[in-house]
Amino acid sequence: MIVDLAAVEETAKLLYIRALKILPPDIKEGFKRLDAAETDPTGKSILKTMIENIGVAEKTNNLLCQDTGIPIYNVTIGRRVQVDGHALKEAIIKGCERATREHPLRSSIVHPITRVNAHTSSGERIPVINIDFSAEDETLTIEMIPKGSGSENGSFLKMAIPAEGVDAIKTFVVDKVIEAGGRVCPPTIVGVGVGGTADLCMHLAKIAATRALGSRCADAEGAKLEQELSRAVNSLGIGPQGLGGNATAFAVHVETAATHITMNPVAVNIQCHSARRATATFTPKGVELGF
Amino acid sequence: MTELTLRLPCSEADVRKLRVGDRVTLEGTLFGIRDATLIHMFDRGRTTRFDLRDHAVLHTAPGAKKVPPSAEHPAGYAPLCIGTTTSARMERFTRPLMERHGVRLIIGKGGLGPETSKAFRDLGGAYLAVIGGTAALETTWIERIEDVDLDDLNPESLWKFRVRGFGPLLVGMDSHGASLYADVQGRAADRRAAALKSIGVRG
Numbered sequence A: 001m002i003v004d005l006a007a008v009e010e011t012a013k014l015l016y017i018r019a020l021k022i023l024p025p026d027i028k029e030g031f032k033r034l035d036a037a038e039t040d041p042t043g044k045s046i047l048k049t050m051i052e053n054i055g056v057a058e059k060t061n062n063l064l065c066q067d068t069g070i071p072i073y074n075v076t077i078g079r080r081v082q083v084d085g086h087a088l089k090e091a092i093i094k095g096c097e098r099a100t101r102e103h104p105l106r107s108s109i110v111h112p113i114t115r116v117n118a119h120t121s122s123g124e125r126i127p128v129i130n131i132d133f134s135a136e137d138e139t140l141t142i143e144m145i146p147k148g149s150g151s152e153n154g155s156f157l158k159m160a161i162p163a164e165g166v167d168a169i170k171t172f173v174v175d176k177v178i179e180a181g182g183r184v185c186p187p188t189i190v191g192v193g194v195g196g197t198a199d200l201c202m203h204l205a206k207i208a209a210t211r212a213l214g215s216r217c218a219d220a221e222g223a224k225l226e227q228e229l230s231r232a233v234n235s236l237g238i239g240p241q242g243l244g245g246n247a248t249a250f251a252v253h254v255e256t257a258a259t260h261i262t263m264n265p266v267a268v269n270i271q272c273h274s275a276r277r278a279t280a281t282f283t284p285k286g287v288e289l290g291f
Numbered sequence B: 001m002t003e004l005t006l007r008l009p010c011s012e013a014d015v016r017k018l019r020v021g022d023r024v025t026l027e028g029t030l031f032g033i034r035d036a037t038l039i040h041m042f043d044r045g046r047t048t049r050f051d052l053r054d055h056a057v058l059h060t061a062p063g064a065k066k067v068p069p070s071a072e073h074p075a076g077y078a079p080l081c082i083g084t085t086t087s088a089r090m091e092r093f094t095r096p097l098m099e100r101h102g103v104r105l106i107i108g109k110g111g112l113g114p115e116t117s118k119a120f121r122d123l124g125g126a127y128l129a130v131i132g133g134t135a136a137l138e139t140t141w142i143e144r145i146e147d148v149d150l151d152d153l154n155p156e157s158l159w160k161f162r163v164r165g166f167g168p169l170l171v172g173m174d175s176h177g178a179s180l181y182a183d184v185q186g187r188a189a190d191r192r193a194a195a196l197k198s199i200g201v202r203g
Helices: A005-021 A025-037 A041-059 A085-102 A162-184 A198-209 A220-233 B012-016 B035-042 B088-101 B114-123 B135-139 B180-198
Strands: A070-079 A128-137 A140-147 A155-160 A188-195 A249-257 A264-271 A278-283 A286-290 B003-007 B023-033 B056-059 B063-066 B077-081 B105-108 B126-129 B142-149 B158-173
Touching: A005 A070, A005 A085, A005 A140, A005 A278, A005 A286, A025 A041, A025 A249, A041 B135, A070 A085, A085 A128, A155 A162, A155 A198, A162 A188, A162 A220, A162 A264, A162 B180, A188 A198, A188 A220, A198 A249, A198 A264, A220 A249, A220 B180, B035 B088, B077 B135, B077 B142, B088 B105, B088 B114, B114 B126, B114 B158, B158 B180
Parallel strands: A070 A128, A188 A249, B003 B023, B023 B056, B056 B105, B105 B126
Antiparallel strands: A070 A140, A140 A278, A155 A264, A188 A264, A278 A286, B023 B158, B063 B077, B126 B158, B142 B158
């Protein structure tokens, strides 16, 4: 399959706008589940308003949240796919900038030191473009994630040591969920990275935070940790918006990587309840949009 | 719990009557501010032509579209998506906003800290909680963007919104030292040990 770069640019634009407006079905289901289990009247009324907002956004064709986030594009290239990698990145950046100009969208991106906003949603190394490869034949997927800043500011890394064991991981996650409180727009998906290097560990936490609800960590020990930590953080009573209730997190997700004999790193990256993502799959048949 | 409507500007007495848990709907004018607006006003000596006295400020940076000025869009901006941002980053600006500009109410999400509670007690203020991430709904409460100042900071300009039925908003912090956020944080801290023990962490 030869990838049509004009289609990539158009799709990169569409995905940004679509992600900002329509929540994935697993998140909508997650809201139903939390609402059914919420016993705190304030928490219950907040969840009701959040669910109402999902409907208003779709009905009025508006953004779910005003935060257009930091745009992230995750590209997965399958087998027998022919593409100029550099041109692919350029097409994605152009699509992202066009979404901002043509919709228009609020550009949330500034220079990190001068704080100047170029009103393009792009800048040095932004949008974030991650490229990976898969075994799928003649398939290229682009996943777009507008990562909200309130929850991105809820990011924490600890280079724990082996003597501290798995207890250090569990304690760190619970403590950071308490520290983040209502600032990260709960109910959240708490992404946890375990292992790897410092940078890989945080990247794992981001993958975990943006994974679909209902998915499990591929590593059995990681999956066990997910269940335990989901239960633990939802026993804290932080609740929707940090105003009290059972629904602190939809789930805790864990991703793991092998690490060094001297290391025991753990990272937390949080996704807010506006857990937005949109995906496009390119095959020889054309482009299909999904979540 | 009381449900009430407050028309802005309001008085110190109106605000001192508010108690955490009350639900307030706002009518009239709101001002939108954010990190850069506040940094420029308080750290870089910028001034505004707006009178914020006895008004409410909303922690926001809206999505707005530039249009030709008209009766509907007097500032030349049509609102697209107006929501609320996390307040905690702006903690240190509450007192100067109240002391120097006479602001009465802060509207935001996620709550503010002890410095703000003290300013509310000393000067007569309260924090009203919007539900973060519900901007599509919040936008329906905005009638129009009436005016804008410090617009070189766009989208972090100082915005003047005309609102209709803005709420109901939950009083999260009041002028009597109460804070729902501090209560919830205290409760979470109390439950921490049991939560960790339940997943096998040795104390």
